Amino acid sequence: MMKKAALFITSFFGIIISIIIYWKLPFEITRKSDIEFGNKIIQNIEGYQKKYGRLPERSDYKTLEKLGLSFKDPRIYLDYATDHKGNFELTYLEGFDGPYLLWKSTNRQWKMDFPEIYK
Structure with missing residues (x-):
């Protein structure tokens, strides 16, 4: 019985410590797949901007879907x-x-912040 209790306590504290360590990791690690996906969208939007001389409209859902959104x-x-x-x-x-994970074209970096462009 003591072994089961010790195993339970050890497991419980191991899980708590793992969660704390995960929370302390930089967002570049914990949100890596989101950033990679976002970078593909950024490339597509910038390609559109170079081709047409303007950004796609926020309400142009067909175009935005073609760009990956x-x-x-x-x-x-x-x-x-x-x-x-x-x-x-x-x-x-x-x-x-x-704060949210976001990328701004003005500083060209991912960070945890609040949006500046409002709808």
Whole structure:
């Protein structure tokens, strides 16, 4: 009986320590697949911008789907927003409160922050 209790306690604390370590890892590690997917979308949007001289419209769902954004799959929560100056943001929306994982064309890097371009 003591061995089972010791095993349970050890396992419990092992799980707690693993969760704490995961929370402390940088987002570049914990969100690697999201960043890689986002980078493909960024390349596609920038290619569109070079070809047509403008960013795709946020309401042009057909074009955005061709560029890799999905509006049919609720598990993909990547939002695209533009401003009138030719800048755009990609934001992984999760929950109601930020900060969110996002990429801004003004600084060209992924970070945990709040969107600046509002719809």
